[in-house]
Amino acid sequence: MTDDTDRAAALLREHRESIDRLDAILVYTLAERFTHTQAVGRLKAEHSLPPSDPSREARQIERLEWLAKEADLDPEFAKKFLGFIISEVIRHHEKLQN
Numbered sequence: 001m002t003d004d005t006d007r008a009a010a011l012l013r014e015h016r017e018s019i020d021r022l023d024a025i026l027v028y029t030l031a032e033r034f035t036h037t038q039a040v041g042r043l044k045a046e047h048s049l050p051p052s053d054p055s056r057e058a059r060q061i062e063r064l065e066w067l068a069k070e071a072d073l074d075p076e077f078a079k080k081f082l083g084f085i086i087s088e089v090i091r092h093h094e095k096l097q098n
């Protein structure tokens, strides 16, 4: 291998190590988020509150859009990602109410 391909291989390995660390952060962060949303789901079930709260979601989306722009992340992707997570949370809330 040439020096150039050695350097490229080392850089690739370093990036992948960072990606693996960040993926772990994402997984632990999501798990922590679900711990809180499960508690919210139990509260909602105990107090006969609806599983979803569209006005809260609208505020979250607005905030996330702002954060995404600040972080130089595609806001449309950030919105889709939050929407995906929230729909899973609502599914959990609905299960707790049945």
Ligand SMILES: O=C(O)C(=O)C[C@]1(C(=O)O)C=C[C@@H](O)C=C1
Pocket: 037, 040, 041, 051, 052, 053, 054, 056, 057, 060, 085, 086, 089, 090, 093
């Ligand atoms: O804040 C709530 O009421 C929740 O149930 C949590 C959550 C969320 O995952 O952030 C989920 C569903 C609601 O529509 C809004 C927000």
